[in-house]
Amino acid sequence: MTTAGRTATVAGRTAPEARRATDRGGRRRTEIAEVAAAILREEGPAGVSHRTVARRVGCSLSLTTYYFESLDELLAEAGRINIGLWASRAEAVAEAAETEPAPTERDAITALVLRACLPEGSELLGHYLQLIAAGGAAPVSTSYRTGRDRLNGAVARVLRRVECTRPPELVIAVVDGAAVSALSEGRDVREDAGRLLGHIL
Known part of the structure; x- marks a missing residue:
């Protein structure tokens, strides 16, 4: 058999088999x-362990440690996923804003900025509890800090669309501060955050 016609093998498998195994492994790692x-x-860094993840995935403990040898590695990847989700949400808001007529009324502008900065639905309390807890878990806080530029960039696009020159870091800080204050005192988060945003937008 010529070299050109010979089927490549990898670790005892044909190349297509090896690719399929690699693809399955990649999907399993992503799922974990x-x-x-x-x-x-949902629970903050303290809730994440190889055992709790394996239980929810429905796989063996050894499989989670195969893909993530240490808990720090697993937490870091979980943090990268989460900050990516929040940045993607803000980017989707920015993309929609850039293809639609720019809002001119204060309430509409405020609502647009809030959509870029706040999680949807009723996840607000859990969102802020785990953000605060993340400060005590270095792998998570590092991932959040590293991914922050992408989130800031998306919010900056929204601000440009409504002709607001405030830095995105300030706007996000105002929203986050208002959210924590409202949650701690039993008030409506979006109402409080919108009211405070009205002073700077």
């Missing part, structure tokens, strides 16, 4: 990381 990210959002 996404479950860890969901637990991180």
